[in-house]
Amino acid sequence: MSAGRTVVIPHLGRVEGHGGIFVRVEGNRVSQVQMDIFEGSRYYEALLKGKHFAEVQGIITRICAICSASHTVTALQALENALGVTVSERVHDLRGLLLLGATIESHALHVFALALPDFLGFESVLAMAQEFREEVVFALRLKQLGNQIQELIGGRAVHPINTLVGGFGKLPRHRDLELLRGQLEASLPVLDRFVDLAASLKLPELPQAPTVYVALRPYQEAFRFFRAGVAAAQAVLLVGIFAVFVVWQYRLLSRKDGYGPS
């Protein structure tokens, strides 16, 4: 038997969802990788059949709790396309803001509670709080701000209820939005310290495939999740990059030196 190792993580921790991984290493070559996704099937597509269109958002949002805002907005846009409904700029902006709130919450959760403990040698954010209480309190505050944006616009952070075909049940008050903006801006200086912390982290040495980065052209020069267009010239460039990428990946996968499936 060669110098082989087996790495098994039956239930991957600190992610949303259920999965495990099995890795077999022979010498310095990975010979086998298996992922075991034992997440139960819930058949959401089938659940929708026969439902009234106004119920769709409330069902689809429950695919996932952390990204329920994304499922909601996607469902609403699909319904509006199907029904030929056009929404106002304000509705687009508020939905974008809802998604940004969800992103802040989700990323704060991931970075500070799920990933950072590993880098600093703690088994959880709660254990980390023993030594880094101030930092954890700040991280939780940032996460909370993301949730408060979602609560203000979506009515609730997990599974929004205020988000409807055509717009919203109740519009947020201007002064509530201003209050949130003030709190977010106040958190920026402390966030700088976290950027420094993140920059100081030692990342493990891992072989990496050369990466092709693809991005959307921003709509009206702002960071947005939708209505981002691709200008014609850039489209050609992106198609070109994509074609090169496909050919190069094909060649990579055909290699016999252990990089890629055997």
Place this chain on the structure above:
Amino acid sequence: MENGKKPKVGIFGLTGCAGDQLQILNCEDELLWLAENLEIVDWVMAKADNDHLCRLDLAFVEGVVATQRDLEDLKAIRARAKRLVGIGTCAVWGGLPAMQNALSREVLQREVYGADPSFLDSVEALPPSAFVPFDLLIPGCPIEKHEFIQAVRSLLVGALPELPKVPVCWECKTKENLCRVIYFREVCCGAMTRGGCGARCPSHGVACAGCRGPVEEPNYDSNITMFADRGISWMDIAQRLKNFSTPLWIKQGLEKEVQRERR
């Protein structure tokens, strides 16, 4: 709890969206207090170094049983936990994953995956409360943060919290909302749904979807009359009402009344 030591706690998710576990993490103001008062030894979603075997004083479970593995995991949790608490409508009533329980898994798999994938471990989605006895069941989709914190406070002193006995309808009137049924003639489940959410949806101009499951004594007969008087058929309301608690409807023999013809 016992001997003045912190109770050993496990938090688990079966098949679900993880929303109730996320709500625990969403108690940002109380999270450090929770850590100081509970010894969370098994929570795969939030920590590494989990003890999957030790005895637990308290176990929280969210989600439905939708796979064989879910059932095995649930039984193992019940066996090792002194107190078992179900969190979320899925755990209590079955929730959305159970919505089409009248259809077989084969039909659902064909509709979604286009074939009968035999490798899928997929069983009829039922609430864990249908398989093992629970000490406490907290509905909500997701659970209310304040109900979770209150439950923990009660459990820490060896007591069980009381669930609200009023329907959402009562909370809605307390907020002086215009009634979605009487004023807007909408299909609103509030009169038959367990309160505790503060009638959040009607307060945003949206009819109650019944996500917290049925209230005690929903009084369907009077509700049928009230809706009929406003031109809303029982079929319309039942279609909405059963979404989050279909297993109960099937058990009561009501499912065939509301199963619409599917394409």
